[in-house]
Amino acid sequence: MPRRHMRMTGTAQAPLGAALRKLRTTLGVPDDFPAEVLAEAESAARAPRLPERDATGIPFFTIDPPGSADLDQAMFLARREPGGFRVHYAIADVAAFVTPGGGLDAETHRRVQTLYFPDERVPLHPALLSEGAASLLPGQNAPALVWQIDLDAEGRTVSAEVRRALVRSRAKLDYEGAQRQIDAGTAEEPLALLREIGQLRERLESERGGISLGVPEQEVVERNHSYFLEYRAMLPVDGWNAQISLLTGMAAADLMIAAGTGILRTLPTAPDGAVARLRLSAKALRVDWPHHVSYAELVRSLDPHNAHHAAFLQECTTLLRGAGYTAFTGGAVPSPSVHAAVADEYTHCTAPLRRLVDRYTGELCVASVAGAEPPEWVAAALESLPKEMAEGSRRANTVERECVDIVEAALLKDRVGEVFDAIVVDVQEREPAVGTVQLEYPAVVARIKGGEAGLPLGERLRVRLTQADPGRAKVLFAPA
Numbered sequence: 001m002p003r004r005h006m007r008m009t010g011t012a013q014a015p016l017g018a019a020l021r022k023l024r025t026t027l028g029v030p031d032d033f034p035a036e037v038l039a040e041a042e043s044a045a046r047a048p049r050l051p052e053r054d055a056t057g058i059p060f061f062t063i064d065p066p067g068s069a070d071l072d073q074a075m076f077l078a079r080r081e082p083g084g085f086r087v088h089y090a091i092a093d094v095a096a097f098v099t100p101g102g103g104l105d106a107e108t109h110r111r112v113q114t115l116y117f118p119d120e121r122v123p124l125h126p127a128l129l130s131e132g133a134a135s136l137l138p139g140q141n142a143p144a145l146v147w148q149i150d151l152d153a154e155g156r157t158v159s160a161e162v163r164r165a166l167v168r169s170r171a172k173l174d175y176e177g178a179q180r181q182i183d184a185g186t187a188e189e190p191l192a193l194l195r196e197i198g199q200l201r202e203r204l205e206s207e208r209g210g211i212s213l214g215v216p217e218q219e220v221v222e223r224n225h226s227y228f229l230e231y232r233a234m235l236p237v238d239g240w241n242a243q244i245s246l247l248t249g250m251a252a253a254d255l256m257i258a259a260g261t262g263i264l265r266t267l268p269t270a271p272d273g274a275v276a277r278l279r280l281s282a283k284a285l286r287v288d289w290p291h292h293v294s295y296a297e298l299v300r301s302l303d304p305h306n307a308h309h310a311a312f313l314q315e316c317t318t319l320l321r322g323a324g325y326t327a328f329t330g331g332a333v334p335s336p337s338v339h340a341a342v343a344d345e346y347t348h349c350t351a352p353l354r355r356l357v358d359r360y361t362g363e364l365c366v367a368s369v370a371g372a373e374p375p376e377w378v379a380a381a382l383e384s385l386p387k388e389m390a391e392g393s394r395r396a397n398t399v400e401r402e403c404v405d406i407v408e409a410a411l412l413k414d415r416v417g418e419v420f421d422a423i424v425v426d427v428q429e430r431e432p433a434v435g436t437v438q439l440e441y442p443a444v445v446a447r448i449k450g451g452e453a454g455l456p457l458g459e460r461l462r463v464r465l466t467q468a469d470p471g472r473a474k475v476l477f478a479p480a
Contacts, residue, residue: 006218006403008118016220019406019471020119027398030111033126040104041126044097045133048143051093051164055146060090061171061191062136063178063241069131070114070123072351072358074144074169075244077193083153085197089248090136090144090167094125094352094359097134100377112392114354115399118220118407123354130353138172145362147248155200160251161369162362179237198240201247210343211296212242215317216310220407227410229442231311233304245350246342252365253345259368260331263361263385265347267323267340270295274319277425280458281315281445284423284438295319311443321397325357325386329379357389405474408444412468412475419464419480424448427457437463437477450478 008016024031033041060074076088098105108124115122123130136142146165150158173191181187182195205212216231249265256262275295282289282298285308289298299316302309320341325348326334339346349365352358360378367374425445426436432454438445448455448463455461462480467473 006116006118006220006407008220016406016410016470017119019410020117020403022471023399023402023406024117024122027395027402029115029122029395029399031122033107034103037103037107038126038128040099040102041097041129044099044104045128048096048133050096051143051166053146053163053165055088055090055144055165056141056168058088058090058146058167059170059190060088060136060167061173062138062169063173063175063194063237066174066176069127069135069137070353071136071169071172072353073245074136074167075190075194077190077197079189079193080150084158085151085155085193087147087149087151087197087244087247089147089149089244089350090165090169091147091248091350091358091362092134092136092353093143093145093164093362094129094134095363096143097129098125098359100375108356108359109388112356112388113396115396117399118403124356125353134353136167136169138169141166141168143167145366147251149247149251151197151200155197155204157247157251157254160255162252162255162365163369164366175235175237175241179235182237194237194240194244198236198243201243202239205243205246205343206296206300208343209296211299211341212239212246213299213313213316213320213341214239214302214304215313216304218314218407220410226414227407229407229411231304231307233310246346248350249346249348250342250344252349252361253347255365255368256347256361257333257337257345259364260333261329261374261379261382262364263325263327263347263357263382264334264337264345265323265339266326266334266337267320267342268336269340270319270322278315278319280423280425281438282312283458284425284440285309285312285315285443286440287312308443314443315438315445323393325389327382327386329382356392357385360385406470408446408475409468409470409473411442412444412465413470416465416468419462420477421460422448422463422477423460424455424457427455437461439463444475446475446477448477448479455479 058076060076062071062074072092074090078086114124144167147162149160214234216233219230304310349361363378421440422437425438428434434449435455437448463477464480466478467476
């Protein structure tokens, strides 16, 4: 599920770079890969474990942001007779390069997942694998786990299987280019079908009560020595592409449940308090949320091109913070087993270049389809994997939160002493003069402290900025 995407333009990088480098040091974020790990990766890149099956005749294509080289997924879409669709979805086969128990394997367990900072990313695997031999780059033969998912005319899953195969992507598309082709009617059928299948899957998502957040990318830009935060709204093709990944994650969960062994991505229903706070954020951002309208209905009605709606979608990610991983064996499927935002059983399996658990779920699904037991190295890791992923997620959440704090301090560093309009969205129970406010503009969420009386939860309040210094002092307000 989505995270807050934030990046910086070239002009904004230099002043904030020092603060972000200091943050990486403070958090103990891994830096360069050890020499022995790089040597192992180089050896694996030269001689991966290749599958017997050859699927290079399928003209796969990828859709990713411009400049991306760590390509986990490639697809090919076709119609079925007498009706329905066939989805071929290739997922990079990282296990073809990583030897269980080796130094590279140990390093990925230390890193757990790729970490994203506004100025750079800290990868799970060495670039010579994640952006080279293991990536589904166009014109390159690569080992993959190839899903074949058949859908009926309404987009419902009829059957799903996954097997190892060698693949060769034919084209690397970006979202804007793919959207232009689809809108202009010039897209070839495998790409044109992405809209048809994506819209059918979105309709089914709505029917079952699920919700996909179209979280806009945040971009920090500098103009005249001042910082501004802008939003890049997702295109429809972003959402359709995400539906293929969700479809596969749901199919993978079904295969593991049928086999009796697996690991699910679970999320409990958001507590009332979290939703109540989100309603206050909506009020602060002037997003109309009538009480009779559900959260899912509201999110579907938002326009990510509207700056207030875009900022609110960023805040909606707070409802995903209770997500976790739950492993099971012997047919003892966990309860609850559902991911509340997906509104179905679901697992992570489509991003193994960037997330550790996906290498394991892929193996479990291949074993399930083959009617075989999972490899020993997979079975041995199941008990500890949820804890490892939880620790990795906590680190990623901390990185995200601290990066947001640094960027917000940069946005406001020259405005200390100014007064802003805000809404109090949280108050500490034991310290009623301490809490959290959401500004109307810019869309900043920050601590507030001061005043003899308690803060008026849910009410508008004029607040004065008392500190903001990126890398030194987080944003802090006081009642004006």
